[in-house]
Amino acid sequence: MDTQKPAEESNIEPAGVGSEAPTTKSVNSEFFVIKPSPGKGLGAFATSDIKYGTRILAEWPIIRVEKYEYTLADINSAFDSMSAADKDIFWALHSCHGQDPAKWPAQGPNPGLPDELRERIAEQHAARVADAPSILSVFQANCMPFRAGGGVYAVASRFNHACMPNVAFAWNDNIQKLTLHAARDVRAGEELFVSYCDELQPKEVRAWSLAHYGFACECEVCADDGVEGSPGFKHRVNREKLQCLADVVNAISIDHIPFAMHFGPSHANQRLMALFEVLSIMKEENMFGSQMCIVYRELAMVCEEKGDYDNAVVAARKELETYLRIMGPDSPMIPRAVALARRLKSRTVEEVK
Template identity: 35%
Template sequence: MATVESIPVAPPNEYYEIRAIPGKGYGCFALKAIKRGTRILADDPLLVVPMANYMQRDIQEAFEKLSPEQKAQYFTLHSGHGQDARKWPSRIHESVAEQERQRIQEQHQARIGKEPTLISIFQINCMEMDQGAAVFPHAARFNHNCNPNACFTWNSAIGKETIHAMSDISSGEEVTISYCDMVHDKKLRSWELKHYGFVCDCRACGEDEDDESTFAYQSATRRFRLQELERETRFLRGSRLECGAREEGFVKKLLEMAALHQQEGDYTARLATVFLDMALVCEFNKDIRMAALTAAKAVQVKKDCQGADFAEYAKYAAVLARLNAKLAERKA
C-alpha cells in the first residue's frame, strides 16, 4: 500500500509528477498542458542487459555492478510477481530447446513467486536498448494505454531513453505509453499485457467492440484494416520501394495507412516511415510537389516522436532538403 512518504519522485522537471493510482501502483501525471513533440523525459539506464534472450544470471551479473544506492533504487520499482499460476500454460512444448526452456521457466517462476526478484522487476520494467534491454528508473513509471498520448524510444545518440508527447496532453492528464504493438488486436494485446500482470481497462479494451457506436469498435476496425494494409504493402516497402512505386494503388494504400494511424492517435516512428515512403514514391514518379509535402510531414512526425537528435532523423531531413532543392530548381 502506497504511503505519502514512499511515493517515488520524478526527476526535476516541469512536465509531470508521480501519483499513486488505485490498482495500478503509480503513474505519471501532466503538471501543465504539454504540446505534441515535447520531450517529457530523457532517462539514463540503471541496469543494462546486453542481450535480448536474457537469463536470470545475466540480470544478476548486471545487478552486481550497481552501487548500493542503485540496487536499492532497482528494488523500489514495480514487480510482476504474485500472479496466478493457473492462468499460464502448465507445459512447455517438447520442441523448445534447452536454453529457451530454462528461460521460460525462470520467467514463469518469477511471475508466480511470492516476493519481488531481479527478474520479476526486470520483466515488467525493461525496455529495448540496442541489442538488449535495460531498466530506466524514471521511464519505468509510465503506465500503459492502448491509445497512449506519449511514446518511448532508445536514443543511442544521447544514450538515453526518451519519452515524447504524441498528442497534446492536458494538465492533470495521465501520461501513458503503449507496452504493445498498437496495430495488434484486442486478443493479442491482452496476451502481451498478461506478461505485465494486468488486464487493460482502456477504452479500446474495456468497451464493447461489437457495438458500432463505441470507440472500441472504431479502433478495432482501424487496427484490423492497418494489419491488412501492412500485409499488402510489406514487400513493396523498404529496399523494394521502387516496386511499390510501380504498383497501381500503392500510394493510395500508404495514404490510407497514414490516415488510420493518425485517427488512432499513433504518431510514432511508424507513421513517419509511411510518410517518408510516400515522399520517396512520389519523387520516383516525378511528383516533386507532393513528395516535398509528405517528406515535410515525415520529418515533423519523426522529430515529434523521437527528437532531432535521434540518429535516423538526419536521413529524413536530408530527403526533405533534397526535395525542396528540386522544387526550388523547378521554380527557378
C-alpha cells in the same frame, strides 16, 4: 512500469516536484508528477498543458543489460553492480510475479527452439508464476529500451500503459538516454501513458503481450470494444481495418519490411491509396509514434517512384517533422530523415531544369 499493484500496497510515497519520497528519487519535472493512479499503483500525471513534441524526460537506467535476449544470469549480474540506493528504487517498482500458470501454455516453450532460448523462456515463465517478486520479475515488468538491450528506469518505468498512448519513448544513442516526448497535445491533469505493446495489433494479440507485464489492459481502446456504439468498438473497427491493410501493417510493424516488397514495383497507385488510408486511420487513432514516420517515409518513396517529387518532398518533410516531435533534434533518426528530404528536393530541382 507500474500497472497492477494498488496504491495502498505501494511502499513508496508519490514523488513529485517539491515532495521527497523515502525510497525513490524525487521527480523534478516541470511537466509531470508521479502519484497514485486508480487501480494501477503509481503513474505519471501532467502538471501543466504539454505541447505535442515536448521532451518531458531524458533518463539513464538504474539497471541495464546490453543484449536483447538477456538471461536470468545477465540480470542477476547487472543487479549485483547496482548501488544500494538504486536497488531500493528497483524493489519499489511493480513486479509481474504471482500470475496464474493456467493462463500460460502448459507444454512450455517450443521444443524446436535452441536450448538457450528455451531456457530463457522457462526462466521468465518461472519468474511470472512465482509466489514472490524476484530480480527478474521486476526487471521484466519495467524493462524499456537501452542500447541494443533493455534497462529499468527510476522514472520512465513508472509510466503506465495505454493502447492509445500520449507519450512516445525511444533510446537516443547520441545523448545516451531514453527520451520521452508528448505524442500529442496533453492537458494538465491527464495521465501520461506509453505503450508496452504494438498498439496496431488486435486486442487479443495486445492482451497476450501485456500479460507478460502482469496485467490486463482496460484502457479506452480495450474497454467495451464489443459494445456497438462505444468508443472501444470504434477503436476495434479501426484496428481491424489496419489488419485488413495487412501488408501495410507489416511494413510499419517492429520488423520493418519495405512496403515495395509486398506489392512489387508496378502498383504504385494501389500502394499510395493504402498508405493514405493507413495514415487517416492512424490520425483518428492518435498514433503519432514512429510507425507514422515509417508510413510517411514509404509515402515519399512511392511518390518518388511515380515521379511526383513535390509530394515526395512533402511526405519526407512530414517524416522529419514527426521524428523531431517524438524523438527530438538530437535523435540519430534525424540525419537520415534530413538526407531523404534533401535528396528528394534535389530531384524537384532537376525536374525544373
